Amino acid sequence: MMYFYAFLIGGAICGLAEIIKDTFKLTVGHMTVLFVCLGSLLDFGGFYDRLIEISGAGAALPITSFGHSLVHASLEKANEIGYIGIFTGIYGKTSAGIAFTILLSVAIALLFKPKR
Numbered sequence: 001m002m003y004f005y006a007f008l009i010g011g012a013i014c015g016l017a018e019i020i021k022d023t024f025k026l027t028v029g030h031m032t033v034l035f036v037c038l039g040s041l042l043d044f045g046g047f048y049d050r051l052i053e054i055s056g057a058g059a060a061l062p063i064t065s066f067g068h069s070l071v072h073a074s075l076e077k078a079n080e081i082g083y084i085g086i087f088t089g090i091y092g093k094t095s096a097g098i099a100f101t102i103l104l105s106v107a108i109a110l111l112f113k114p115k116r
């Protein structure tokens with residue numbers, strides 16, 4: 001049943017993205033920022049955590065999960081060490097993904113000739 005929920009939730013997130021993109025003629029950058037912010041907002045009240053529990057990868061793979069991870073990690077660290085944790089906690093859960101993205105972009109830039 002989890003596969004079915006993953007398909008429904010992940011499909012709903014991606015379908016919503018397509019509807020917004022086609023309706024408002026937004027670029028990929030605008031869509032990325034919009035859905036990272038949406039994932040951040042859905043983290044409040046534990047709503048996105050419940051989505052991940054229900055659908056697994058259906059909610060964990062879209063870009064909204066990155067926004068959720070940013071807010072979730074910073075709030076956890078803020079509860080541990082105080083307000084400075086808001087700024088330092090962001091890197092706890094997301095540093096591996098950010099480092100991999102930078103490494104992959106450098107490798108692709110070295111392998112392929114970028115357009116000027």
